[in-house]
Amino acid sequence: MMEEKKKEIFKELKSYGRNLMVLLIVSILTTNKISIANSLFKVTDSRIVWFIDVGVYTAIILGIISLIEYYYYSKKTLIEVLMYFGEDKLKSVKLKDEEIKRIYLEISVSGKRKKIPDSIVVSYPNWLVFQIDKQQKSYIQADDSKNRYVFNMKEMFSEQKHLLESFKIAIDVIANDSEKNSSEIKPEIITKDRNFLITSYKIEGIKIELRGN
């Protein structure tokens, strides 16, 4: 919940920043002697000149910013790591004592292979057990002493320079005790250089609740 709120505020701040930048550039341009309204349409009324100049400059600046953004995002590598339950991709799941539920971990990459992180770690609390069909897949490493599974991204994804690949991994879950309990499980990215400018991450966890007796 807190994470979603943070994202929302960041999105709003980004939008304010964009508007402020456009306003600044348009102000600089309109205070200069160069006037589109004056030179192109030969308008002399200063109020109409200002009105046309602001409109035209805003449209041009917004267009340029959108083009830059488009270019930037098309070059950026996107990593999506989502955990969910069921076909509707629910963000929470409730367990009953001794009940088994199957949740999913989905890892998607769109962009340059050299920008993908080293590994993804999924850890679970002591009151739960996660089980994955490794079936000799060397890119999945299990360690029960640390309650975790580690996914080696470099080994997982193909050798292509540009990747557009997705993996969906089933995780069976069962509780160790019968007490009411709940945990938010969030995958963790392990990388030496986490550069937000060239790689964008979308990480969503899942809330697991044990109803209790």
Added chain:
Amino acid sequence: MEEHGKVFRNYSEDGKLQIELEKYNPDQELYHDVISRMNAKGFKQIIIHSEMMLSILENVLLAKEYILVVNFNDSTDESIILETRSILKKIRENPLDFVKLKDLLKWALDNNSIDIFSIEVSNQKKHIAVQSNGIIIGTNIDDFFQNIIKKVLAGFL
């Protein structure tokens, strides 16, 4: 004599897998106490999911034993339950009919319309039940665990 056991796993730090059967007396020890005892030794519960159950059934037939019952969870479609019962009768006469059961259950599994809760089979002419929470109940469960269950689980985990 009927025995109870539960299967557990341990992945060591270097990823090496160990699968064990822990026997217990349900009159003297609660289900969760067995789990706590094994957790303290570093072992985690094993879930025997439907794909594993299917593989166990196949191995039971290969060992010239019998499939007695397949029990599904409550949400399972009634038509699949009835069809499974009908195929199970045919398998007793012709084990090759297992292909039909495998196809039916695989299709249902892919469509998320079933979940196998437990299976009941024969082992050396004695009854054995295997539940999805990893509990095995029956006679001489050690033998069944070593010859069938352990191999199947190791292939998945």
